[in-house]
Amino acid sequence: MKHADIIARLTLEEKCKLLQGKTTFGSWPLPDKGIPALEFSDGPNGVRHQAGEADHLGLNGSMPATCFPTAVTVANTWDEELGERIGAAMAEEAATQGVHVLLGPGLCIKRNPLCGRNFEYFSEDPYLAGKMAAAYVRGIQSEGVGACPKHFAVNSQETRRQASDSVVDERTLREIYLTGFEIVTRESAPKSIMSSYNLVNGVYANENEHLLGEILRDEWGFDGAVVTDWGGSNDHAAGVAAGSTFEMPAPGLASVRELVAAVHEGRISESDIDERADEAIELVLSTRKAVEDAASSFDVDAHHALARQAAAEGCVLLKNDAPAEGASPLLPLPAATKVALIGDFAKTPRYQGAGSSAVNSTKVDSLLDTIDGSGLALVGYEPGFERHGGKNDSKRDAALDLAGKADVVILALALDEIAESEGAERPTMRMNENQVELLNAVVEKNRNVVVLLSAGSCVESAWMEKAPAVLYCALGGQAGAGAALDVVTGKACPSGKLTETWPVRWEDVPSSASYPSDEKQAQYREGIYVGYRYFDTAGREVAFPFGYGLSYTTFAYSDMKTTAEGATFTVTNTGSVAGTEVAQLYVSKPDSQIFRAEQELKGFARVELAPGESKEVTIALDDKAFRYFNTRSNAWEVEPGAYELRVGASSRDIRLAATIQVEGTDAPNPYEGRDVSAYESADVLCVSGASFEALLGHAVPDEGPTISRNMCFRDLNHGRSPIFWLVWAVLRAMKTNADKSGHPNLNVLFIWNMPLRALAKMTNGMVNMRMVDALVMEIRGFWIIGILRFIVEFVVNLVQNATSK
C-alpha cells in the first residue's frame, strides 16, 4: 500500500466515506486527515465541468471549454500523436477549472451502428480503440490530471443500460470487448477506470471479480481506482471486494453505514476497504498538484486551432467523382468557385453528441460563418429542409433556386440531435427522408454537389449514388466547419479512414437480429464477428469497408519484407499533391484450425508524403498479433504455422501480402466435441440458442427473479402494485410525449431504464437499500406491509442521517 500511514489514522467509517462521492462529481473529503475532495468531470471530447447545479446527463450548463471532435472523428485520423495532444489540451482546461480527473476516453466496441453512444467511442476494432484511448490517456496524464477510460466492459447498448446483462462467451469477451482496455491499461497506466452500468454474464461489471479482480488488477496489473458509472453501483460491498473503489455520484451516509455493516458482518474484510481507500487516496493526492499549479485560463484560440486540425484530419472522403465524363474529380474546389451553401446544418452545425459528453463550447464555427475566409465565393445560403424531418416546400424551392445560380452546391446533411444521443438507441440507420429528397432535387438543378455529412456513426448510403462528392465530417467539434472547408478547398488533403464498417443495410449487421435487446439479457450471439471481422469473413458486400478513405492524391505500396516481428514496406505518393496515407497491417491465418476472422488489424502507420516522395515504413507486430483466447487452457495461445501479413489501404484494399511461419503454443482445440459450425462458416446473422450455448460452453444462465431491487422502472407494469402501475403510466406518457415532440427527454429516459436500487445510489442518502427492499415488497403485492415498512425505514434512515457525522 502506498498510503499505509494515512490509512492507519482513519476510522472504518472514514475509510468507507473515501470510497464514495459526496456531490455529483466530487469525492468525500476528510480535511482534518489531510485528504481533500477530488473533482471528476466529463468527458471524452472536452471538459463538461458544472460550476452550478450538476447532473450526469448534461442537462444543466457547464463552464465554457473547447469542444474537440468526438471520438469517432479523432479515431478516423488513426493519429495517436494527435490523440495525445487533444488529451493534453483537455487536461490543461480541466486543471484550470479545478478538475482532477477527466471521465474519458470512451472505448466501448461499436457492436451495432444503432448504439446511441457510438459517437463517443473509437471503433469496432479493439486494437485501434485501445491504441487511440491509450494516446488520449497519455496526453491527459502528461498534465498531471487523471484519466478514466470507460465503460468497462461489454457495454454496447443504451436500452436498459443500468440493468442489462451482456451474455458473452469468454473468447469474445477477451478478444473483442477487453483487448482495447488491456491495451489502454498496459500501455498508458490510467489512474482510474470506469466500470460500466451493465452486468456481464450475470454479475454487475462493477462487482465482477472476474473482470475487476482476475483480469484488470491481477492479469493487467492495474493499480488505480475503479469508479462506478453514475448510479452504476449495485452492492457497494460486493464492488469493493471485487476491486471497485469509488461509488458515484453521491449515495449518502446510508451507503457508508451499509459498507461498515458489511465489514462487521464479515461479508467483506477491512483489508479490502484499506486497499480501496489506498487507491482513493492515491488518486486524490496524485492529481492535486495539477489543479493547484494550474494557470487561471487556457489559450482558447490555440485549442480551437487544434480542434480544427483534428477535425480536418478526421474527415473521410467517401466519394469524389468527376461531375462529367473526362472532367477531373469535383474536389478540391478551386479558389473563387461560386458556391451555394444549402442545408440547415450549414448555419447551425451538428458537431457533438447529446448527454454527459455535451460541452459548452468556447465558440462554434458554422459553414456560413467560415466560408468567407475559405477563398470560395458565396452566392447565398438556404436551409433547404426542416432540421428534424418533415416537408417544407418553400424552403426546398428557395434552395433549388439558389442551386441554379452557383457553380457548385455545398450541401450540409446530417443526423440531427435527436437521432443519436446517450440514453437511447438510434431508431434507424437511415437519413431523414426530407434531406435525401432535397439532394435528389438539387442534383437535377446542378450536378456539382458536394455533400458534407455530419453524423456520429454510419448511415445507410444508397442516396450517395446521386452526389458526385461526399465528405464524411463525423462530429467535428466546435471548429469542424472550418476544417471541412479546409478539406473542400484542398488546404488540407483528406487522410481520414473509417474506423467502422458502413454496411449496405442495417439488417446486414449480425447483432441486428436482436439489437437492442429489450430483454434483461443482451446475448452476444454473433461472438467474435463484429464489424469487418464479420463482413470480410462472410464475404458480404459493404457500402464502405473498414479502413476506407479517399485522398486527393494516390499511393503505391511496394517492396514488402516481413518477419514475425513486423512488416517493412515502401509507400510512394504517386499523385501531384502532398498527402498522408494510413497504411494498415492485417494478420490472417488461412489454414486456422480454430474458427477466426478472415483477418484482423494488428498495426497501422500514418505516412506523410510530398508528391513523388517514397518512404520506407515499418509496422511492428506485438504480443497481440497472432494470439487467440483458448477457453480450454484459459490462456492466450498462438496456433503454430503459416500466417499471412497483409498490408493495405483498407480491409478490402490489400496491396501487399507475404506469408511467415510462427512457432505457436500448440494448445488443444477448445471447441472439440462442440457444434460451432455457425461460427466456422461465419453464418451468424441469426444464431440459434443451441449454437450460442455451444459457443458459451454451457447453458444460457437463468435471469433470476423479475421483481427485485434490479427491476427497471420500464417493467413496473409487470408488478402487482397499483401505485407503481400509476408511476409506470405517468413515465410512459412522459416518454411518449417527448418522443413525439422530437426532443427525447434524457431524464425520463434515464429513469425509464433505471432499476429501483439506483434510487438508493443517486439520492444522497435520502433513500437507502432497506427502503428499496420495502418498495420491492410493495411491488410484489404486499401493499400494506410494503408501505408501512417503507415509512418505518424512511424515519430510521432520517434519524440515522441526522445523527451521523
Ligand code: BGC
Ligand atoms: C455516463 C458516463 C458519464 C457519467 C457522468 C453517465 O450517465 O454513462 O459516461 O461519465 O454519467 O456524467
